[in-house]
Amino acid sequence: MSTKQRSLGDVLQEFSHHRKLMEEELGKIIVGQHEVIEQVFAAVFTRGHCLLEGVPGLAKTLMVSTIAKILDVGFNRIQFTPDLMPSDITGTMVLEEDDRGKREFRFVEGPVFTNILLADEINRTPPKTQAALLQAMQEREVTVGRTTYALPKPFFTIATQNPIEQEGTYPLPEAQLDRFMFNIKVGYPTSEEEEQILQTTTRNEKQEVNKVLSAKAIVNLQKLVGSVAVTPYIIKYAAALVRATRPADPSAPDYVKELVDWGAGPRAGQFLISGGKAIAAMDGRFSISLDDIRKIAIPVLRHRVATNFQAQAEGMTNEDVIRKLLADTPEPKIEKFEK
Numbered sequence: 001m002s003t004k005q006r007s008l009g010d011v012l013q014e015f016s017h018h019r020k021l022m023e024e025e026l027g028k029i030i031v032g033q034h035e036v037i038e039q040v041f042a043a044v045f046t047r048g049h050c051l052l053e054g055v056p057g058l059a060k061t062l063m064v065s066t067i068a069k070i071l072d073v074g075f076n077r078i079q080f081t082p083d084l085m086p087s088d089i090t091g092t093m094v095l096e097e098d099d100r101g102k103r104e105f106r107f108v109e110g111p112v113f114t115n116i117l118l119a120d121e122i123n124r125t126p127p128k129t130q131a132a133l134l135q136a137m138q139e140r141e142v143t144v145g146r147t148t149y150a151l152p153k154p155f156f157t158i159a160t161q162n163p164i165e166q167e168g169t170y171p172l173p174e175a176q177l178d179r180f181m182f183n184i185k186v187g188y189p190t191s192e193e194e195e196q197i198l199q200t201t202t203r204n205e206k207q208e209v210n211k212v213l214s215a216k217a218i219v220n221l222q223k224l225v226g227s228v229a230v231t232p233y234i235i236k237y238a239a240a241l242v243r244a245t246r247p248a249d250p251s252a253p254d255y256v257k258e259l260v261d262w263g264a265g266p267r268a269g270q271f272l273i274s275g276g277k278a279i280a281a282m283d284g285r286f287s288i289s290l291d292d293i294r295k296i297a298i299p300v301l302r303h304r305v306a307t308n309f310q311a312q313a314e315g316m317t318n319e320d321v322i323r324k325l326l327a328d329t330p331e332p333k334i335e336k337f338e339k
Helices: 003-027 034-044 060-070 127-139 191-201 215-226 232-243 254-259 266-282 290-301 309-313 318-328
Strands: 050-053 075-079 091-097 103-109 116-120 141-144 147-150 156-161 182-185 260-262
Touching: 003 034, 003 060, 003 215, 003 266, 034 050, 034 060, 034 156, 034 182, 034 266, 034 290, 050 060, 060 075, 060 116, 060 156, 091 141, 103 147, 127 141, 127 156, 182 290, 215 266, 232 266, 232 290, 254 260, 254 309, 254 318, 266 290, 290 318
Parallel strands: 050 156, 050 182, 075 116, 116 156
Antiparallel strands: 091 103, 141 147
């Protein structure tokens, strides 16, 4: 093994150690939810955004605010409401007068100018206000008037929404949904976890968490994750999986053509690869495997595959279709090289 490979191995092991430290610190406040935490970390280390879905009381907001505490970065929370305006997110121009009586406009930054933005109950605000995040999430910049302002590095949005309460809510546009790397379902705790939650949260004790990574360290780790090796074998599998979700594609199985209205775009494949890199790097590995792709396929694809009425009639959800595709999509053949 070369010196470069050894040093990369040391860096990956250190990265894996930091990930474990983050989980330990988060575990002081959050009980269970290991898959959810792993997916949020994967998004953080690949410059991705997350949409957390779960019923009220599952500590979605607490989880995000605690992650912000263990990372030495800026954090802002926006409570989305029906009367929220785009300028309440991006910022606005104010007219100021100096000592000499000269007036000029000055831009006052909104809460989007931070490292971690928690968009709490994002579906409670109209599409006009939701759209204020589109440029920030994709280009990581904000345009106000004729001027474009860059957002701090790193920047990622973690949004939450309640899937059961639909009154007074506005479904997210597909263009915005597609910008989220993961759609993460936050489920109920197990009976043991629930007992632990009741035991720890009803005491008059306040747990303090320690900071693990700085903003600069996160940016460096994002570069490290980007350098994790991906073979053409993995690329072919990810592409085949994504293409199989599209009913108009010749490679799509018959049940996809019957049950799916539209499938995932190329961005899904990009997120499968980058998410797989993050999973491998957090485990201290040099390259990603097919299992890494399968592990994150559902949170990457569930908001990019739309089932039709026939699927509903048969009791098939988009997650059922994705699981069936994971079982049915064959592994690519490895070409044999002749001597």
